[in-house]
Structure formats: C-alpha cells, structure tokens
Amino acid sequence: MFGRGARIDAVDELDRAILRELQSDARRTNRDVAAAVGVSPSTALERTRALRRRGVIRGALLDVDLGAMGRPVQALVSVRIRPPSRAVIEEFRDWAQGLPETLGVFVTTGTADFVLHVAVPDNDRLYAFVIDRLTQHTAVADVRTSVVFEHLRTTRVDPVAQD
Amino acid sequence: MFGRGARIDAVDELDRAILRELQSDARRTNRDVAAAVGVSPSTALERTRALRRRGVIRGALLDVDLGAMGRPVQALVSVRIRPPSRAVIEEFRDWAQGLPETLGVFVTTGTADFVLHVAVPDNDRLYAFVIDRLTQHTAVADVRTSVVFEHLRTTRVDPVAQD
DNA sequence: TCTGAAATAGGTTGGCC
C-alpha cells in the first residue's frame, strides 16, 4: 500500500455507480441500488458499508421544504469578526451554528470571515436576526446581508480520480 | 378549513418530533422513529407519508465527504451578471447548476446576483474554474472568490408555528 | 469478490378502538 499514484481505498467504478444512485435518493433500498448498478444485493451492501466505514458516505440528510417549515425567507449574511484569532473564530462559529435561524456556516477567506446561511419566517425576523442577534455578539465587527431568492443544491457530486 | 389563524395542514407536535428524528438521520427506520416519538409504527408511517405528500419532506440527500470524493477545496464565488434580466439570470443559473464543480447555487440580492458554492480538487482547479470556466460565460461581469475553510451544516430545522 | 439461498428484520395493510 501507499504505492505510487494510488491512494488507499480508491473509489472504483462500482463505488462511483453506487454513489450516483444513492445521491439521487439516499433512501433507495439496497436491492434497487444493486439492480441499478448491475450487481447482487450482497455485493452492493458490502460496497455501501465500506464507503460508510471509509467515511466517503457520512450519512443521509433529510431534505425539507423551508417554506412548509414556516421559514420561507433565506439569506446569506457575511460577517467580519474582530479580532480574527483562532479562539474568537471558533467561538463565533459554534455560537452561530447553534442559532435556530442558521442552516449552515461557511468559514471563509476574503472580505468576510463568515458567511451564514439562514432561514427565517419573514423579512422582519431577518432584520431582527441581523440587528438584534448578530450585533449582540461582541466579536461581530461588520455584517452584510443578501436575501436569497432561490437556492439550488446539486445532488450529484462526482468523485475525482485521486491518482 | 382556511379558518382564522390556522394554515391548512399545520405541522403538529407529533410531526415535529418525527421531523426531528428523521433530520438526525434520514435513513432511520420507521420502527425506530415510532419508538423514539412514542407512537406505533403504523401511525409514524402514516404521518411520515403525509409529510411527504404535503411536500414538507422532499427527500433524503446523501451526505458525502468532499475530501474523500477528491474535492477537498471549497469556495464561495460571488458573480455579477449583466444584464440582470430574467432570461439571463435563469440561463446562467441553470448553466452554473450543471457545472461539475458546483455544489449549490444561491440567487441573491446585493452586490452579487449569484453566489456559487463549489468544490474542487485543489487551488489550481479553483483558479481555473474562475478564470477559464466562469469568464467564458458572456453574461459574467464580475467575480469574487472566497475560499471556504470549513462548512458546517445544521441538521435540525425547527418548524416555526404558522399562526 | 461475487453469488444465491436461508434467516432475520422491517414495511405495509386492514380491522378495530
């Protein structure tokens, strides 16, 4: 192992095919996946479990309709932190991640240290989130808010050959 | 129906509990969910199906490790489009959504018309994506790239009471 | 590795409270 040009546990064609099927619907039954990729159920099961063991598959996330959940308004909130030291960054990251409005936290380079993806019931709540909640945190130096009209997610991440 | 203060198909306490369980792992078996929320399997099944029918649950997404998929470098790419007319916006949105590097597309207000969330094998590929691929599109007027050091996603979206 | 059949566990339905 560790031979030149080959990573440990490379994802082969069968693995790729299984990942394609499961990405289209993470609840596909093992039988379905096996039939779709053309192997026996036990083979598909063993491959899927190996992908899980190796950490390629981390789990299955529920895709919910944010409108139906009472949070139709989404925004990307860019936040500048001061000072941007590790301790402050990590503390803010965990705090932001725990807010009920937060869908995701990006820790970034560039003009913003963080980009928060949030979903709220209406514009009033968005404004309140930014001017009440965020500015309440002492490390927040600057905030810029962009309303998200539409958010499309890709359900197909192709593995790149790791030679 | 359509009575004052109540939306059609309001999400009740049992629905909320089921959504909480499934958001922790979208592959939880119906039996597990039923036991966790304290109802019989047939009740849990009927509720879950109703949530699906009503569009509250849209599906289950596979959570993959982008590093293991050979795409350890993530970025948020802000794009300004000209002219920002409906036709151009929608054409660019669909084009960007179809690129293999793209994880998600945000259509936004503010200084950028789009924010693209992308994952690539390395910094060279990120640079190539921005200066070769994106600028190839005639509607792209301006691009700003932020590298994403870390991306945390929330796995718990609480429904907000829709009174 | 992959297969196929046998054992186990889960999803599903209908009658009932």
Next chain:
DNA sequence: GGCCAACCTATTTCAGA
C-alpha cells in the same frame, strides 16, 4: 386519529464458487 397483528417485502448473513 391511533393501535394491533398478520402479511409481505427487504435486509442481512453465510457457505460456496
């Protein structure tokens, strides 16, 4: 609307190629 119990289908295991 929710529960129970029987039915049926899928997952999982294991011996063998």
